[in-house]
Amino acid sequence: MAAIRAADLDSYIECGEELNKPVTFDTETIDVDDDGPEELMITVHHADGGAGCFSHIGLKKVLMMNNRQGEWIPNLGFDAQGPKFLPDRSEGYCDIEVDALQACRPVWRFNGTR
Secondary structure, three states, X not given: OXXXXXXXXXXXXXXHHHOOOOOEEEEEEEOOOOOOOOEEEEEEEOOOOOOOOOOOOOEEEEEEEEXXXXXXXXXXXXXXXXXXXXXXXXXXXXXXXXXXXXXXXXXXXXXXXX
16 A cells, blocks of 8 residues: 555564564544545554564554645654544644653644645
8 A cells, every 4th residue: 555655664564574573554544634534544563562663552653644746645653542633723634632651642733734
């Protein structure tokens, strides 16, 4: 899939191969800008958690968006359980709270470019 290739996840794939535990990819189509589901959340993980290649959370999430040329662009990548899509919006995109299993939960806000 073009979005997975564009997400630049080679280091995670290589790490999984070195540990003899290949990574798996889950994808979820989402709509963060209310214009129809064009964005894609990719989750990369190992079946056993994969803390050897990922953080203590054991997975990586990458939000992929299409640019004006229709190419997939990684827009947000984080080690976290999951995003929480908030009702607040910036430049038409919903704010995203990142659940990294910490007391602090950063919020991603689109600035019109990235």
